[in-house]
Amino acid sequence: MTKRITNSDFIKAEKTAIERDLHISRAIAPYCGSTSGIEVLDPRKVIKLVKPRLENSHKGSFGRLVLVAGSDRYPGAAQMSALAALRSGVGLVTVITTRLAATALVFSAKEATLLPLEADADGFMTPDKNEEKISALIKSADALLVGPGLGTSDGSLKMLELAFENASCPIILDADGINLVSRRIEFLRKAKTGLILTPHPAELARLAKSPIADVLGDRLKYAKSLAEEYGCTVVAKSSGTLITDGERTLLSVRGNNGLARGGSGDLLAGLIASFAAQGYSPIEAAAIGTTVQGLACEAVSNRLSRRGMLPSDIIDCLPVLFKKLERLI
Numbered sequence: 234m235t236k237r238i239t240n241s242d243f244i245k246a247e248k249t250a251i252e253r254d255l256h257i258s259r260a261i262a263p264y265c266g267s268t269s270g271i272e273v274l275d276p277r278k279v280i281k282l283v284k285p286r287l288e289n290s291h292k293g294s295f296g297r298l299v300l301v302a303g304s305d306r307y308p309g310a311a312q313m314s315a316l317a318a319l320r321s322g323v324g325l326v327t328v329i330t331t332r333l334a335a336t337a338l339v340f341s342a343k344e345a346t347l348l349p350l351e352a353d354a355d356g357f358m359t360p361d362k363n364e365e366k367i368s369a370l371i372k373s374a375d376a377l378l379v380g381p382g383l384g385t386s387d388g389s390l391k392m393l394e395l396a397f398e399n400a401s402c403p404i405i406l407d408a409d410g411i412n413l414v415s416r417r418i419e420f421l422r423k424a425k426t427g428l429i430l431t432p433h434p435a436e437l438a439r440l441a442k443s444p445i446a447d448v449l450g451d452r453l454k455y456a457k458s459l460a461e462e463y464g465c466t467v468v469a470k471s472s473g474t475l476i477t478d479g480e481r482t483l484l485s486v487r488g489n490n491g492l493a494r495g496g497s498g499d500l501l502a503g504l505i506a507s508f509a510a511q512g513y514s515p516i517e518a519a520a521i522g523t524t525v526q527g528l529a530c531e532a533v534s535n536r537l538s539r540r541g542m543l544p545s546d547i548i549d550c551l552p553v554l555f556k557k558l559e560r561l562i
Contacts, residue, residue, distance in 0.1 A: 236265040236273040238484070240453045243271055247473065257473035258486040271453070271475070271482045279524040280561050282517050286322070295324030296375035296510030300503075301392050301410075303334035303382040305356030310382025310408070310499045313544060315342045317503030318378075320551040321525065323510045327370055329392075331358045334382070359388035360395060367392070371399040376510035380410025381499040389413060393420065403427035403509040403518075407502035408436075415439040421463040427515040428465035431502055437469055453482060466515035468505065468523065470498065476519045483520055487527025491534040496544035501526050529554050 238246070242264035250260035265273060287294070298318050303311025311330045318326050319342060326345040328338055333356070335349035348370060350358040360367055371377060377400045383389045393413045396404060397420050404424055406414055411432050414420050418440070421428065430440070434452065438445040441455040448455050456469040460479035469475040472490075476483040505522035513521065529550045533542050 235275070235278075237267040237270050238264050238273060239267045239270040240451070240482075242267070243453070243473070243484070244451060247471075250472065256486075256489065261473070261484075261486065271484045273484050273486065274520055274524060276487060276524050276528060277561070279520050280558050282513070282521055283558070283562050285562050292324035295322055296507075296512060297325040297327065297373060298323045298506055298510040299370050299374035299377050300326065300328045300330075300381075300506070301377070301379040301383065301396060302328060302499075303330035303338075304358060304384050305331050305333040305352050306384070307382030308334035308337045309496065312338060312341045313496045313499035313548070314378060314381045314407075314503035314506070315345050316545075316548050317500045317551070318507035318510075319344050320548055321504050321507040321522075321555070323507040327374075329358070329367060329370060331356065353386060353388055355384070355386060357384035357386040357389055358392065359386075360391050361388075364395065367395050368399045371396055372401065374400065374402050374510070375512070376403045376405065376506050378405045378407065378410075378502055378506035380407040380413075381502055383409040383413070385409055385412050385416075390417070393417070397423040401425050403429065403515060405429045405431065405502060405506045405509060407431045408498060411436045411440060415442075421465065424463075424465070427509065428463065429468065429505060429509065429515045429519060430459065430465055431468040431470060431498070431505065431519075433470045433498065437467075453477065457482065466519055468501075468519045470501070474523050476516060476523065478516050481516060483516070485520070485523040485527060487524055488530040489534055489539060491530050491539040491542045492526070492544075494544065497526075497547075500544045500547060525551070525554065525558075528558075 246260040331352040332349040438448040456467040466478045474485040508518035
């Protein structure tokens with residue numbers, strides 16, 4: 234039977250989790266029993282959504298993901314997203330980034346193809362003289378991830394504009410992709426197909442143009458409002474991650490505080506974008522991505538430690554995790 238919790242009870246549970254320093258799964262347990270409301274994700278059911286890989290397949294069978302990510306200042310963000318995507322089954326990954334970040338990817342993500350761009354004085358990519366190449370790559374994508382390590386420069390804003398003008402595939406906005414679109418919210422109406430936003434609470438507050446204290450008091454209210462207004466799927470990240478498309482709302486409670494460090498969001502964005510490129514619906518891609526990240530985090534923290542583990546350890550764990558999960562598919 235599917236476990237559900239009302240939003241009012243979820244708000245109480247989040248408050249209890251903070252006050253008593255409980256894992257969110259323990260805090261919601263006394264409240265689960267509603268016949269409607271927020272559906273608590275069961276990993277066993279989520280994994281059943283993952284399709285078997287046909288024997289007679291080729292790289293095109295599993296989608297092309299294009300990333301607009303990274304910069305001279307944040308080269309690791311593009312690496313984390315690209316590696317997470319590559320390790321979760323997508324067929325082709327192309328990264329549009331700065332030349333310096335591309336140099337790092339040559340060694341860390343050998344399977345990715347690259348479009349290196351010049352950087353401005355602050356180290357952020359500029360599309361100058363390359364708009365046709367950028368547009369062509371975006372048009373070829375089965376999913377497009379924009380934002381990790383991108384920055385909020387004028388060049389970054391132009392990259393976001395090119396993304397919305399040319400993409401006919403699902404667009405996933407994370408990190409600076411969200412910060413940029415919060416300044417140009419009308420861009421969201423230009424999306425031609427599935428749109429996924431992955432904000433943490435502060436980013437959700439920027440999108441909603443509301444005080445962060447209000448957003449923290451009722452994350453679902455603000456996430457659902459965005460989803461309904463712009464026809465998108467919102468992945469409102471926190472210790473309990475809410476996923477809503479305005480009609481259906483899911484709650485992911487897997488993972489632990491080993492994820493509380495830089496790079497975890499880039500990893501999750503890569504996972505979600507990978508599954509979107511493989512043909513899963515936005516809400517399915519978000520559910521699978523958050524569940525896989527949570528399960529991998531738990532596996533790594535059991536083997537290492539929450540204090541000492543890194544997001545890159547989670548990426549290294551993905552092949553072993555998928556080996557176990559494939560027995561259930």
